[in-house]
């Protein structure tokens with residue numbers, strides 16, 4: 569049984585349907601990438617899994633439980649972490665307060681949770697009293713990832729984590745994702761650096777106009793002439 573099983577999902581915004589019968593699975597510990605043209609609905613898939621869109625049909629199961637159309641605050645407690653592309657830190661709160669917000673559903677934030685995040689991202693410990701909004705884009709992205717990891721999710725969904733990062737930080741971001749995945753967390757990634765994302769992942773989906781177009785291992789998608797031409801810039 570897949571950890572995440574999206575089946576025939578229809579979803580959108582208000583009356584506007586964006587996703588049409590999307591099928592997608594992520595196994596335990598698997599690293600899955602979604603690629604596709606602008607506006608294909610990649611972010612909408614993640615938002616829909618996290619309960620942030622209008623549910624119109626189909627199903628989303630996580631860890632054997634149906635989570636379709638549930639509220640985000642319920643979904644987060646099932647073991648899904650989500651880092652949206654924009655507005656993913658509280659700018660006026662300190663780094664430490666942002667991390668604590670990641671565990672707001674717990675009565676007390678266990679000290680070892682913070683310790684683990686600080687060990688993974690030492691810069692966050694060095695900057696723990698600094699207001700998040702005054703940090704660089706790369707540091708804010710690490711903070712957003714750290715916050716999403718505070719509840720130790722089984723699946724981490726990342727929406728364009730390298731957006732806006734200087735080129736030399738992009739590789740570092742991909743390495744961080746590899747490390748998180750190597751430690752056992754399944755990854756669902758949307759990335760503008762589609763080739764690099766497909767190189768790193770286990771499996772990928774190509775989404776076009778809210779529908780599945782291709783699905784295969786990352787390497788097979790990279791080697792597919794049609795996929796290269798149509799979606800990866802040749």
Ligand SMILES: Nc1ncnc2c1ncn2[C@@H]1O[C@H](COP(=O)(O)OP(=O)(O)OP(=O)(O)O)[C@@H](O)[C@H]1O
Pocket residue numbers: 581584586604605606607608609610611612613
């Ligand atoms: N809040 C919203 N309300 C209405 N329509 C929206 C909303 N967010 C996104 N859309 C529309 O949904 C469609 C899919 O958008 P989405 O952001 O999911 O695509 P994407 O594949 O992630 O694109 P990109 O690569 O440009 O980020 C687009 O037509 C977009 O305009």
